[in-house]
Amino acid sequence: MDTQSTYSGYSCHSERSRDHRHGERSRDRHKSRSKDGQLDKSVTIQPAPGDPLLGDAGARGEHVQDDTWGETTTAVTSERSLSREDVARIAKDLEDSVGLDCRRCSTLALAAVLGVLVFLTPPAFLALPHLLWPERLRSCGTACEGLFISVAFKMLILMIAVWALFFRPPRAGLPRLFVLRALLAVLVLLLVLCYWLFYAVRILHSQDEDYRGIVQFAVSLVDALLFIHYLAVVLLELRQLRPCFSVCVTRSTDGHTRHYDLGRLSIQRAASAVLERYYSHFPVHNPTRIAASKSRTAKHLAGLKVYDVDGDFPAASAEGPPGNNARAGLGHSQSRAMIAAAARHRDAGHNELYYEEAEHERRVRKRRARLVVAVEEAFTHIKQVQEEEEEEEKKKKAPGDTMDPREAAQAIFPSMARALQKYLRSTEQQHCHSMETIQQHLAFCIRNNMSPQAFLESYLTPGPVLRYAQDGRPTCRWTLLSEASVTGGLKDGTVFLLRCVDFSLVVSVKEIPYIRMSEEYVDPKSHKFVLRLQSETSV
Structure with missing residues (x-):
């Protein structure tokens, strides 16, 4: 009887809480419909797909740690039912993760197609004349055959360099397109298309007999690709090494503050760099x-x-x-x-x-x-x-x-x-x-x-937040709120927020001032002086 009464009381309490939550969410939806004219400038930085989200009730385990484990040294498990709103929220999170997976897969597919096109183009330039008009080709010679070794080693170096720069696991899912990387991809695509157009018009159409010139044409393409890779290293890696901005990161709940130096980055990449430092430098949040x-x-x-x-x-x-009329x-x-x-x-x-x-x-x-x-x-x-x-x-x-x-x-x-x-x-x-x-x-x-x-x-x-992460890798869904475009660069006075489940990180940017230094000449004779002695003194 006691068990039944306790269970019925718990069910009534849960029904009242669900009704209360339903009323609050309906009021929130009504408020959101009344603010159709406002523009939402919040974007989301999502973790790697497949990882549980920190603070997500649907992704947490069912084991609940008892607070009195020092006295009993046991763990208590509890069961809970999901309401209709919780199921809808979990479904929305799944849709967001599927959207992220589709975008990531499409990006990887385009990068793979571009990489295959780039690495197959020089061998194709060298092999097509032998397949289409082999009897008309003139002898290449010893110097021309030495260029084959040059092309092979340059292609190997380019492959290793591309693997070292681009084939790295992503540390954050950015909400917008990475502009510099997209510009480099477009530049590589334009270069390869221009070479193919010139090759089709001047070599394939006329069936050029000078095979040595064809080999030098392929060597020039590989050299151009190596120079573009050098440009990618400068834009993606070296440009951000020089500190140009000082960012102040403050946690909204306890006011814990850290200062970091960043280079010339976009707002979304600066937010990713701040979050990487947050997990290593900030103490764990204590609600x-x-x-x-x-x-x-x-x-x-x-x-x-x-x-x-x-x-x-x-x-x-x-x-x-309460309710006193005199008050x-x-x-x-x-x-x-x-x-x-x-x-x-x-x-x-x-x-x-x-x-x-x-x-x-x-x-x-x-x-x-x-x-x-x-x-x-x-x-x-x-x-x-x-x-x-x-x-x-x-x-x-x-x-x-x-x-x-x-x-x-x-x-x-x-x-x-x-x-x-x-x-x-x-x-x-x-x-x-x-x-x-x-x-x-x-x-x-x-x-x-x-x-x-x-x-x-x-x-x-x-210790820092990283020490208390589950499974050794902290995963959390952060929302980036910024009045400026997240693909734009950092500027003096830029302020943006990184919002998590329980707190927010307020990031304010200050530009490191330009130092103007001048020189002033000091005459060595200005340090000399004359000591005049008098006979009356004891010196």
Whole structure:
């Protein structure tokens, strides 16, 4: 009976929540229909297709980590049902991923066709005369035959250079076309078409008998392709190495800021470079700390009380019941009194905040000491067991049951689990580490004979976002919002946003100033002086 009542209560609550979400989404759709005249300038940077999205409920696993794993050392699994809106959102994400796959496949197909056309053109120039009019060709000679070796090695060098520059896995899916790469592809296509047109008119049509000139014509094409590859290296790689802009990246929730130097890039490529540095340099986002700060502010504001000394208005309190008719009639003077009381309460609340932070630091130091002692004792026990096994092997006795590093980690983990859980809660890192990841790291340290300090470093010193990524590769869908065109270059004063599920990165660009330096000549004689001595002085 209790189970049935609990289940029915949960279903009613879920139905009410779904109705509430449906009402909110219908209002959002109504608002979006009322703003048809506005232009949406947001574009999306998507991850590689097939990877799960960070923050996407449809891509996360069904295992939920219990917050009390230090006491129970168990994991709880939960089942949840998807509403109609969730299914529609997942279907939209699948459509977006299919669109990205189609665009990426079409780009790869065009690049493959262009590459095959480029690398087959010089051999075709050399082979067609032998296939169409071999009896009319004049002898090539020794110098002409040496050009075959030149063409072969140049084609090999060009193939390796193209593989090194273009055949690299993409690190981001850009929302718009890469203009410089598209211009280079068009330039290569125009060059090959011009050579084919000249070859068809001057050689195929007239059936030229000078085979040496045909070979030199093919050599000139390969040289032109090598020069275009050099141009691609300059435009795509060397041009962005020289820093021209200083970008300030600020996380919207906690205000964490980093500064980076970038070269002359487009806005979308600058956004990709910022995101690459974000995963390596920014600390992991901690929503627990932000929620605690908001709750502390709300608690301070909830305790405000305002008393009317003049008697013009009734006394008001922030703790009073809502819907009071007397509070509805307050005037501007009452509002000013509320603001003044809030200011006085803020000045008096800094004392409380100071003691709260001091108490928190004391608690963190205490729990850190307990954690260090527990980990050192566990590692000492492992070391003693290993020494006993080595002694038994030396005495040629039958060793006991040997354990692999995984089993050893599971054996000593309960002795340190409670201290580690309390420390992670105190430092608000419990959302970054699960029981499974901690045991994997512990087994890794045991396998490689690492010290207790090496094991604790991952928890005593928080790392960047990349350390806490799932499966070793962080995947997230970022939305780029910019007033300027994302294919345009960076300029002084450019501001754009990179929005994720829980926060945004605000990027502001400043151009590095031009340094004007002048020289001023210093006469060496200006440093000399004359010391005049007088007989009356003691010098």
